[in-house]
Amino acid sequence: MPPYQPWAQGYSPYNRPAPVNGLAIASLVLGVLCFLPGVGLLLGLVALRQIRRRGERGTGLAVGGMILSGIGLVLWVLLFTMGSPSGLWQRVKDGARGSVSTSLTKGECFDAPGGVLSGRPRDFDKVSCSGEHDGEVFASFRLDDGRYPGQHSVTNTADKRCWSLQGDYAMDSWAVPEGVDVYYLTPTEESWTAGDREVTCVFGNTDASANLTGSLRNDESVLDADQVAYLKAAHVLNSALDTAPDTAHTEGDLAKREAWAGRVSVALERQARMLRAHDWPDDAGKPVAVLTARLDKARVEWAKAARAKDMDAFYQHCDAGANLIDPLQTVTARQALGLATTPPSGDAGPAGSGGDGDTGLQV
Incomplete structure (x- = not known):
């Protein structure tokens, strides 16, 4: 009986698997951490070349690292373009809110598409209050955290709070032109899930074809x-x-x-x-x-x-x-x-029989 042939040189009886490429691992780690995404993307490309040449494992790791690093690179570009992480997150919330800009602050004026402040405007453009504009922000506040209370509840809260806050911004109701009313921008159910709780209170004209001109602000920052x-x-x-x-x-x-x-x-x-x-x-x-x-x-x-x-x-x-x-x-x-001397409509005389829900008296 012939003797067994010896094992050929370089062949292992245990069939050890090929090693995993180290650069592929590094690419995946950088991609997951979103750290140095450009480096992670480059390491993934080099790893794929080495894997093909050396017969190593790690193709999936390299590809996954490249994908995550690519996403991270896009996010970093957006971050530097938009200014800050908070600015980026604000834009995410604005997108969920139907693109309504919640960056409007007290005292700022804006134009709305078609001059329509009701419903859910798609976009607002900030403009100077000295010229014509559709709306002027006079207050804002945050709703309580928790589950979305429903549009009816949100609207009722906004209506009550905004009406109570208007006097802090426009202390003299006689100086507010006829046709000006209170509007408000509220979170939607979609934006609520993104953490949006802000209600923005706005002055606007009841006539969509008419504009406001000049600021309506008359508070302690303006009056003597x-x-x-x-x-x-x-x-x-x-x-x-x-x-x-x-x-x-x-x-x-x-x-x-x-x-x-x-x-x-x-x-x-x-x-x-x-x-x-x-x-x-x-x-x-x-x-x-x-x-x-x-x-x-x-x-x-x-x-x-x-x-x-x-x-x-x-x-x-x-x-x-x-x-x-x-x-x-x-x-x-x-x-x-030096205050306004023309009473608003309905304030030109006494209350008459009294007891009405709207007395018409504003002194």
Whole structure:
């Protein structure tokens, strides 16, 4: 029986597998870490050449590293183009929000496609507030985290908050032109999943074919100390007047009307105190003093309305009190202070029978 032939040189009886290419591993690591993506892409290319020439393993690793490094390279280019990681993420959120720009900040003005602020505008262009524009941002706030509460809930919250915030930006409602209304930009369900919680409050014209001209901002950054003092005092009364019960649902409800009259009476006392506490310039001192005296008389009538025994007595004192705080009676003081002197529509006379949900009184 012939002897066994010896193993040929270079042949292993255990059939060891070919080694894995080291550059392929390095390419994959750099691709996963998104670190030095250009280097990772280059190492992947070199690794493929070595694998074919040496018969090594790692083709999948090299290809995977090249793909991840390529993606990383694109992201790095976008990062440097758009300025910062936060800027890039903001654009991701804007894309989810239907391309609505959430980078608009308080005091900025913009144009919307077709001048339409309702619905979900696709894009806004920032423009100077000195010229014509479609909208002006007057406030913004964040909604609470958690699950998306639904469009109806988001809209209701935006409506209430934006209406309450407009007075901080435009302290003098008389200086706001006719036709200007409050709009708001809200997160969509899609942008909510990307972390978008911001509501942007905007002034715009109710007529889509009309524009705003000039900034509507009149707050402490624009007004002088005397104007601010007057408007803060007026805001106390206006806030109380705005709490009037709705006659459509409370007709005959004397208790609610009396409670409202009581709030107005307290506000009148506070307003008069604030006006007396301020040191007015000489030309404004007398008209403000005359106005304050009328507020004192009005407070007495509103206090009587708050204690009325029946609806007839309530209306009697409410009408008398409303005539004493007729917005036209404030024009002289406003003129002396350099404030707007034309009452907004609906503010040109007294509240009449009182008790309406919209009293028409804005002093």
